[in-house]
Amino acid sequence: MGSVGKSKxxxxxxxxxxxxxxxxxxxxxxxxxxxxxxxxxVTKKAVYHCKSGGSCEMDMYMRRxxxxxxxxxxxAGVYDVHPQEFGAVDHLLVNHILFDQDVITIxxx
DNA sequence: GTTCCAACGCTGACCTTC
DNA sequence: CGAAGGTCAGCGTTGGAA
Ligand SMILES: [Zn+2]
Ligand SMILES: [Zn+2]
Numbered sequence: 001m002g003s004v005g006k007s008k009x010x011x012x013x014x015x016x017x018x019x020x021x022x023x024x025x026x027x028x029x030x031x032x033x034x035x036x037x038x039x040x041x042v043t044k045k046a047v048y049h050c051k052s053g054g055s056c057e058m059d060m061y062m063r064r065x066x067x068x069x070x071x072x073x074x075x076a077g078v079y080d081v082h083p084q085e086f087g088a089v090d091h092l093l094v095n096h097i098l099f100d101q102d103v104i105t106i107x108x109x
Numbered sequence: 110g111t112t113c114c115a116a117c118g119c120t121g122a123c124c125t126t127c
Numbered sequence: 128c129g130a131a132g133g134t135c136a137g138c139g140t141t142g143g144a145a
Contacts, residue, residue: 022122023129033121039132040119064120064139 015077017063028077
């Protein structure tokens with residue numbers, strides 16, 4: 001539920017923060033903010049740590065406070081979109097997996 | 110010890126290129 | 128046309144000086 005909704009006009013919401021998504025970015029339906037943040041984090045190999053243990057609810061306010069939870073949900077969103085096409089994802093996705101060991105955990109599920 | 114100003118960093122949206 | 132990447136401006140946070 002929620003994941004496979006109807007693709008229509010502008011009803012698509014960001015799978016990370018719930019804001020209005022501008023389209024697909026890195027195989028995930030995200031907004032401009034998460035798009036830029038995702039690219040920034042990968043480019044700079046930034047590593048964040050959540051103060052609450054990584055179990056924060058993502059919304060338009062907490063997304064700015066918990067970068068760790070945001071980046072985590074960004075990755076989860078990618079797998080939620082194409083969970084069965086893991087071996088067929090773009091080269092960029094493979095690059096993300098190699099950069100984050102945490103992603104391996106989700107991959108094994 | 111408190112308050113104000115300046116500098117730096119991060120986020121969000123827009124434009125350009127592939 | 129769509130997506131990815133790059134760029135610019137605005138806001139927030141942090142540090143230093145008065
Ligand atoms: Zn978002
Ligand atoms: Zn968090």
